[in-house]
Amino acid sequence: MPSSGAQPESLETLLAALERLPGIGPRSASRLAHHLLRIPESDALALADAIRTARARIKPCSLCRAPAEADPCPLCSDTTRDRSLVLVVETPRDLQAIEAAGIYRGCYFVLGARLSPLEGVDEQALGLGALAQRALAPDVVEVCIGTNPDLEGDGTALALVAALQACRGEDTEHPLGALRVTRLARGLPTGGQIEHQNASAIADAFEGRRPSV
Numbered sequence: 001m002p003s004s005g006a007q008p009e010s011l012e013t014l015l016a017a018l019e020r021l022p023g024i025g026p027r028s029a030s031r032l033a034h035h036l037l038r039i040p041e042s043d044a045l046a047l048a049d050a051i052r053t054a055r056a057r058i059k060p061c062s063l064c065r066a067p068a069e070a071d072p073c074p075l076c077s078d079t080t081r082d083r084s085l086v087l088v089v090e091t092p093r094d095l096q097a098i099e100a101a102g103i104y105r106g107c108y109f110v111l112g113a114r115l116s117p118l119e120g121v122d123e124q125a126l127g128l129g130a131l132a133q134r135a136l137a138p139d140v141v142e143v144c145i146g147t148n149p150d151l152e153g154d155g156t157a158l159a160l161v162a163a164l165q166a167c168r169g170e171d172t173e174h175p176l177g178a179l180r181v182t183r184l185a186r187g188l189p190t191g192g193q194i195e196h197q198n199a200s201a202i203a204d205a206f207e208g209r210r211p212s213v
C-alpha cells in the first residue's frame, strides 16, 4: 500500500512489521515505533542485532525440538536427567515454566503446535512422526502428555496417544516392552478454593482422584 504521505515510508514499514507481532495492535505498534525512534540509535540497533543473532544461532534441538544454540540442547545433553521419561509439551514456554518449577528431571518433546482445524493445524503439522521416532528410542519407557487442559489441548492429546500406541503401544519386541503413555493430572489447583472452581475443574478432580496415603 503506498504511503499516504502523512508518515515517512520507512516508519510505515516499521509499523507494519511491529503489527505482525502477536498481541500488538496499531496503537501499541505506534508507541513502540516512536519509542525506537526516540531512544539513542545504538540502543535501537542493539535490538535489531539481538534479533539477527538469535535467529542465526538458535535452532530447534533435534531430540526435543526446544530452541537452543547447541544440538543436542543442554537439557538433552544433561546425563543426570532421566532419559526413560519424555514429557510432551505444546510450546517452549511450557517447557520453561516446568523447568522453573524445578521438580521435573526427565526429558522433553516440544510439539510447537496444537491441533486446531480452524487455524489449519492438522496432525501432520504436529510432527507426530518425530514424536514416534523419539518414543522408539531404546531408553524411553514412558511418554507423559502435558498438553493444556482445554479443548484443543485435549484433542491434541488424543492424537498423540493414537500415534504413540501405533508406534510402540503393543511392542513386546522392544527391549523395554510396551510404551507407558500417561497424562499430567488435572483438577483442583493447589492454593485454590473449591467454591471458586468451575464445573469442569471439579469434574476433572473427581475423575483423577486417587487413594489417600
Ligand SMILES: [Zn+2]
Pocket (backbone or CB within 6 Å): 061, 062, 063, 064, 065, 066, 072, 073, 074, 075, 076, 077
Ligand atoms: Zn533437546
